[in-house]
Amino acid sequence: MARSARALLTTIGLAALxxxxxxxxxxxxxxxxxxxxxxxxxxxxxxxVGISVVAIIVFIGVEAAxxxxxxxxxxxxxxxxxxxxxxxxxxxxxxxxxxxPLIIVLAIAGYSFVELQKDFQPISNQEMTVKxxxxxxxxxxDYLNGVVVHQEGSLAAExxxxxxxxxxxxxxxxxxxxxxxSWWVPAISGKTDAVPGYDNFSWLKIDKxxxxxxxxxxxxxxxxxxxxxxxQAMDKSDFEAWMAKQKATTASxxxxxx
Amino acid sequence: xxxxxxxxxxxxxxxxxxxxxxWLTTTDHKLIGIxxxxxxxISFVIGGIFALIIRLQxxxxxxxxxxxxxxxxxxxxxxxxxxxxxxxxxVTGIANYMVPLxxxxxxxxxxxxxxxxxxxxxxxxxxxxxxFFTGGSLNAxxxxxxxxxxxxxxxxxxxxxxWALSIIVWAISGIMASTNxxxxxxxxxxxxxxxxxxxxxxWAQISTSILLLIVGAPLAAAMILLEFDxxxxxxxxxxxxxxxxxxxxxxxxxxxxVYVMILPAFGLISEIVPVFARKPIxxxxxxxxxxxxxxxxxxxxxxxxxxxxxxxTYVEGFFMLMTMLIAVPTGIKFFNWIATAxxxxxxxxxxxxxxxxxLATFLIGGITGIYLASVPVDTQLHQSxxxxxxxxxxxxxxxxxxxxxxxxxxxxxxxxxxxxxTLGEWNFWTVFVGFNGTxxxxxxxGLEGMPRRIWTYANPAWATTNVIITISSFLIAFSxxxxxxxxxxxxxxxxxxxxxxxxxxxxxxxxxSPPPPYNFERVPPVRSFMPVRDLRESGxxxxxxxxxxxx
Numbered sequence: 001m002a003r004s005a006r007a008l009l010t011t012i013g014l015a016a017l018x019x020x021x022x023x024x025x026x027x028x029x030x031x032x033x034x035x036x037x038x039x040x041x042x043x044x045x046x047x048x049v050g051i052s053v054v055a056i057i058v059f060i061g062v063e064a065a066x067x068x069x070x071x072x073x074x075x076x077x078x079x080x081x082x083x084x085x086x087x088x089x090x091x092x093x094x095x096x097x098x099x100x101p102l103i104i105v106l107a108i109a110g111y112s113f114v115e116l117q118k119d120f121q122p123i124s125n126q127e128m129t130v131k132x133x134x135x136x137x138x139x140x141x142d143y144l145n146g147v148v149v150h151q152e153g154s155l156a157a158e159x160x161x162x163x164x165x166x167x168x169x170x171x172x173x174x175x176x177x178x179x180x181x182s183w184w185v186p187a188i189s190g191k192t193d194a195v196p197g198y199d200n201f202s203w204l205k206i207d208k209x210x211x212x213x214x215x216x217x218x219x220x221x222x223x224x225x226x227x228x229x230x231x232q233a234m235d236k237s238d239f240e241a242w243m244a245k246q247k248a249t250t251a252s253x254x255x256x257x258x
Numbered sequence: 259x260x261x262x263x264x265x266x267x268x269x270x271x272x273x274x275x276x277x278x279x280x281w282l283t284t285t286d287h288k289l290i291g292i293x294x295x296x297x298x299x300i301s302f303v304i305g306g307i308f309a310l311i312i313r314l315q316x317x318x319x320x321x322x323x324x325x326x327x328x329x330x331x332x333x334x335x336x337x338x339x340x341x342x343x344x345x346x347x348x349v350t351g352i353a354n355y356m357v358p359l360x361x362x363x364x365x366x367x368x369x370x371x372x373x374x375x376x377x378x379x380x381x382x383x384x385x386x387x388x389x390f391f392t393g394g395s396l397n398a399x400x401x402x403x404x405x406x407x408x409x410x411x412x413x414x415x416x417x418x419x420x421w422a423l424s425i426i427v428w429a430i431s432g433i434m435a436s437t438n439x440x441x442x443x444x445x446x447x448x449x450x451x452x453x454x455x456x457x458x459x460x461w462a463q464i465s466t467s468i469l470l471l472i473v474g475a476p477l478a479a480a481m482i483l484l485e486f487d488x489x490x491x492x493x494x495x496x497x498x499x500x501x502x503x504x505x506x507x508x509x510x511x512x513x514x515x516v517y518v519m520i521l522p523a524f525g526l527i528s529e530i531v532p533v534f535a536r537k538p539i540x541x542x543x544x545x546x547x548x549x550x551x552x553x554x555x556x557x558x559x560x561x562x563x564x565x566x567x568x569x570x571t572y573v574e575g576f577f578m579l580m581t582m583l584i585a586v587p588t589g590i591k592f593f594n595w596i597a598t599a600x601x602x603x604x605x606x607x608x609x610x611x612x613x614x615x616x617l618a619t620f621l622i623g624g625i626t627g628i629y630l631a632s633v634p635v636d637t638q639l640h641q642s643x644x645x646x647x648x649x650x651x652x653x654x655x656x657x658x659x660x661x662x663x664x665x666x667x668x669x670x671x672x673x674x675x676x677x678x679x680t681l682g683e684w685n686f687w688t689v690f691v692g693f694n695g696t697x698x699x700x701x702x703x704g705l706e707g708m709p710r711r712i713w714t715y716a717n718p719a720w721a722t723t724n725v726i727i728t729i730s731s732f733l734i735a736f737s738x739x740x741x742x743x744x745x746x747x748x749x750x751x752x753x754x755x756x757x758x759x760x761x762x763x764x765x766x767x768x769x770x771s772p773p774p775p776y777n778f779e780r781v782p783p784v785r786s787f788m789p790v791r792d793l794r795e796s797g798x799x800x801x802x803x804x805x806x807x808x809x
Contacts, residue, residue, distance in 0.1 A: 033638060033705050044634045051632060055625045062592070062621050069599045070614060073535070074606055084602045089541040093597065094590065098544075101589035105582035105628070112632035113575050119634065120571050136411075155320070155716050174568075179406040180501060182566060182641060186707035190637020191566040196405060196497040200568030213717075217566075217641040217709040219399050220406060222326040225712035 034187040037212065037233070038204045040119040041189040047115045051108055058104070119189075123203055126171035130164075134174070134181030134194040134216070137223030147246045153216075153226035161232035165239035166206050174200040179221065185214030185231050193218060206233040285369035286775055287358050290376045292672065294351025297379055298344045302738070305339035308332045310735055317728035319721050320714055329713035330397040331390070331417070337400025338421065341515065342428050343383050345657050349522035350435050352664055353463045355672065357439060359766035359773060360457045362448025362781040367441035375434035378427050386424035389417035396421040399711055401512065402484075404495035404504040409488045419488060422481040429478040432518075436467035436474070448765070450784030457764045457787060458545055462525025465549040469514050469521070469556065477511035480504060502567055509560035517556045519653065521549060523660030524591055527613055530667050531595050532788075533760050534610040535602030541594040542787060548594075551587035555580055565636045574633045581631035588624060592617070607760070608682035612663035615690050619655030623648060626701065641711075644704025647697045654693060662689070662741070669745070670759045674771040675752030681744040689737035695730030699723050763788035768799065 032049070036042040071077070131142040137153040141162045151160045164170050174183060176194040183202070184191040192202040216227030234242060281293065312332055315323045324332065354372065358365055366372045389395030394415035398406045405411055407418045443456070443464055456464075484504070486492040495504040532539045539545060558580040565574055595617065604610065626648040630636050639645060662685070669677050700723075704710075708720055758767040766773070767790045768782045782799075785792050793799040 030702055030705060034707070044638050047632060047634045048629065048638070051629055051635065055628065059621065059625055062596075063618060065596050066614060066617055066621075069596060069602075069604060070606070073599060073602050073604045075603045078603045082603050084535065084537045086538060087540060087597075087601070088538050089544070089594075090597075094541045094544045094594070097593040098586060098590055101586050102583075105585050106579075108628060108632065109575075109579045109582050112578060112634055115634040116571050116575060116578075120574075120637075155714065178497070179411050180403060184641075184707070184709065186638060186705075190634065191640055192637075193567045195501055195567060197500075198502055198568065214707065215709050215712065219330065219403070219711040221411065222330065222397075222713075224330075225326065225714050228716075 036187060036189075037206050037208060037210070038188045040203065040205075041187065043115045043119045044190055047112055050111055054104055054108060122201060123169070123171055125169065126203065127168045128165070129171045129173060130162075131173045131175065132162075132183060132194065133177060134183070134220070134227075135177040136179065136221050137216075137227045139181075139183070139216075139227070139229065143243070145243075145247075146250055147243065148250075149246075151229065153223055153228060155226045155228065159228045159230055161211060161230040163232045163234060163239065163242055164204065164206060165236045166209055166233045168236070169203060169205045172202045172204065174202070180218050181216050181220050181227065182218035183214070183229065184217040185212050185229055187212040188214075188231060191217050204231075206231075209233050209235055209238075283373075285365070285373050287366045287369065287372060288355050288672075288773065288775075288777075290372050291351045291353075291355030293376055294347055294354055294379070297383070298347035298351060299742075301339050301343035301347065301383065303742075305336050305344055306735060306738060308336040308339065310731060312336060313728040313731045315713065316715075317725050319716055319718055322714070324713070326713040327394065327397060330399075330711070331395045333711055334396040334399050334402075334421075335386075335390075338386060338396065338424075340653070341400060341519070342425065343379070343386075345519045345653065345661070346432070346515070347379055348661055349466070349519065349657070350432075352526075352661075352668065353439065353459075353466075353522060354435070356668065356766060357460055357463050358442060358446070359671075359769065359777055360460050360764050361443060361446065361451050362765050362778065362784065363442060363446035364776050364778075366438050367445055368438050371434050371438055375431045375438065378431035378434070382424045382428040382431065385420050385427060387420075389415065389420040392416050392420070401508060403508075404484065404487070404501045405497050407484060407488075408496050410496065419485065422485050422488075425481050426478050429474040429481075432470045433474045436470045439463050439467040440471070448781045448784055450789075451765075455784055455787045455789075457525075458528035458539060458542070459522070459525035459764075461546050461549055462521045462528070465553045466518050466521045469553050470518050472557065473511040473514040473518075476507055477515075480507035480511070483507075502564070505564050505567065506560065509563045510557070513560045513563065514556045516652065517552055519657045521552065523616070523657045524549070526660045526664045526667075527595060527616060528591075529764065530609050530613050530663055531598045533667075533762050534605045534607060534613075535599040536605075537598055537602045538763075538788060539594070540597035540600075541590070544590050545594055548587035548590040551590075552584060555584045555587070559584065562631055562636070565633050566640050571633075578631055578633050582628060585624065585628060592621070592624075607666075608677070608679060608686060609663045609667040609760075611683075611686045612659050612666065615686065616656060616659035616663065619651055619659060619690075619693065622698075623651030623655055626651065639704055641709055642704030643708045643710055644701050646710045647700035647704065650693075650697045650700075654697070659689075662686075665741075665745070667760070668766075669748070670755030671766055671771050671773070673749050673752070674755055675748050676755045676759060677744050677748045677752060681740055681747075685737050685740045685744065688733055688740065692730050692733030692737055696727050696734060700727055703727075758790070761791075761794070763791045765789055768793070 033045055036045045129144055131144060133140045139151040141149040149160060149162055151162060153159065174192050174194040176196045181194045182191045183194060188204050189202060192200055194200065211230055211232045214229035216224060311324065315321055315329060392415065395417040396402060397417060402421060412418050443460060483494040487494050487496055493499040495501055528539055528545060559577055561577040562581045630639055630648060666677055666682055703720055703723055708715065755771050757771050765782065769778050782789060782793055
């Protein structure tokens with residue numbers, strides 16, 4: 001599907017969802033993801049919105065038809081002794097409601113496939129690579145320059161943040177030491193599984209400084225819930241300073257916890 | 259009109275309380291069907307209690323009602339119990355009871371295989387629950403992903419081993435039942451009951467049986483390989499092997515299993531809508547074609563459970579497309595049901611209310627399924643509470659609502675008595691409100707980033723939603739309690755139903771309620787897919803003497 005069609009659908013969708021959001025966002029009940037801060041998260045967000053346009057129309061249409069049957073064709077609304085027409089089918093109608101869903105799902109599949117090709121292909125133009133390794137129960141982030149951030153899981157206290165520079169394309173390579181884990185920060189992008197002995201990757205390019213939370217999304221044992229994730233994005237200069245400090249800490253004989 | 263009084267064998271009095279020796283040794287498909295259904299309802303109650311404990315634990319942040327290990331065992335047991343021991347078993351039971359009646363047969367083709375197949379189910383259930391009494395049950399979710407279930411990470415208890423053995427026994431039982439159903443339907447149809455006249459519930463059972471025959475063996479294979487890993491030290495799914503291979507094997511069973519649970523539900527809906535709308539089913543042939551379309555497609559979609567595992571994007575695209583294509587045959591069925599009721603004279607009895615509850619909620623499950631099929635969106639929604647909400651919309655809003663419709667529809671045939679209508683209305687409205695209150699807002703938790711299978715959480719923003727969900731889940735429990743009271747009460751004291759309380763279309767309504775051991779004294783002629791209706795309209799319906807008479 002052409003990019004322009006995507007853009008059009010997305011615009012219509014945003015208008016429709018703006019209404020929904022305003023009516024539904026009560027008490028923290030939001031029908032959509034948090035605002036995305038990375039382009040791949042934005043792509044997923046837009047795909048979600050695009051599908052929602054069709055989904056809401058289908059939902060309202062079919063539920064309305066059901067409601068119409070309940071209200072109009074109930075026995076008490078029909079004349080006494082009413083004998084319904086004994087219709088056994090209608091080839092045209094049946095073909096019609098085979099073709100119509102087919103077109104809809106092909107459109108949605110095409111629309112999703114464009115996003116899949118755009119944001120889920122292996123990348124090689126990254127400005128930085130971090131090896132993310134899951135274990136029971138925490139994450140290690142290896143910057144491949146001797147610096148490793150250990151993000152040990154905890155529910156009670158805030159975990160050590162994984163620090164990345166803003167506006168930098170960071171490739172994340174995933175691995176696991178024991179069982180399967182899944183790295184998920186909803187504001188950045190979707191999940192990436194960390195399977196032992198199985199290469200997997202993702203990327204991020206965060207557009208503003210800040211902290212975003214996530215969790216391990218694959219049941220990995222009794223400490224699963226404590227495998228919290230915090231990603232902190234810093235301006236490039238701040239990041240350089242942070243990295244220099246980390247290097248110094250790593251080099252010193254008795255590293256203090258960050 | 260001629261009436262025939264059937265001499266009834268002594269053991270066929272109308273109560274549930276028959277001598278235990280009859281229950282243990284009977285090869286009657288009806289009694290075996292009842293045993294399947296009762297077993298599954300017991301599982302439903304147990305799985306439901308697990309669900310309530312889970313919901314209490316999650317109702318507020320940082321609760322410690324149960325510890326993490328117990329919680330993991332509870333969610334695993336909830337999933338296994340509901341999927342393997344409740345829904346699948348119930349639909350097998352109701353089919354066991356109804357399929358021979360609907361095709362005009364006297365019993366299943368292999369009555370003793372039927373008996374063995376049923377008794378393997380309590381064995382499977384007991385095997386699974388042995389885990390709880392030997393230190394710890396399965397604690398890795400109902401999917402039991404490796405390497406978490408491997409010896410290296412799960413050696414303290416025998417929970418995983420009991421689960422694997424239980425599932426192997428369960429799969430053998432399922433293969434037996436499927437073979438039996440297919441043989442029965444092919445070989446034992448009444449004269450005139452051509453394939454083109456089979457009730458849609460029977461067609462649904464054919465498609466379900468084919469599906470379970472194909473996917474039951476890979477499941478057993480996965481469990482056997484897992485046991486080799488655990489007990490013999492092989493490396494099929496360990497960290498040295500291929501944990502992802504396990505996921506492929508498991509989901510090659512796991513996704514079709516969803517259709518093993520929903521296709522009989524589709525069959526039920528296809529039987530009930532025409533009866534209460536007083537119209538024939540709309541598009542009989544396209545309904546049958548849609549069933550087989552689903553059977554075929556359901557075996558080409560398993561990797562949509564694995565979009566985050568890291569596959570080639572074209573492979574993911576294939577599985578995305580095939581998954582979305584399932585919306586086409588399902589859509590055909592959905593629109594045909596609506597068209598059947600359209601222009602009808604629709605009587606909203608309790609079963610019909612559940613049918614419309616099914617249609618209204620299953621639609622939501624179908625639509626959220628499209629979101630989950632889309633690979634990019636799925637990477638966000640996968641393993642979150644959005645998925646939990648989705649799967650309960652298709653399993654509870656779909657299968658269980660259809661099962662409840664089936665209970666109210668066929669209870670009079672099975673027991674000779676109607677379920678109480680007032681309690682039925684209470685059951686419907688409380689479960690409808692409770693269900694949607696529980697699972698509709700659960701979607702938002704997933705969108706906000708709450709992963710499934712976490713035993714507790716620190717985020718205070720999720721507290722309000724979770725407490726609403728927990729309260730609603732107790733409304734569901736109340737509703738099921740109403741159902742159980744209704745069933746127990748009506749079995750002994752319900753209003754006498756007569757042979758054909760709903761003016762049904764299919765052959766089971768031509769015999770007595772409950773039917774005699776041989777089902778029919780004389781199998782009625784079959785001239786269309788609505789044989790009893792034909793006889794009623796031509797004045798040929800011979801009313802069998804009611805078994806129960808008002809006292």
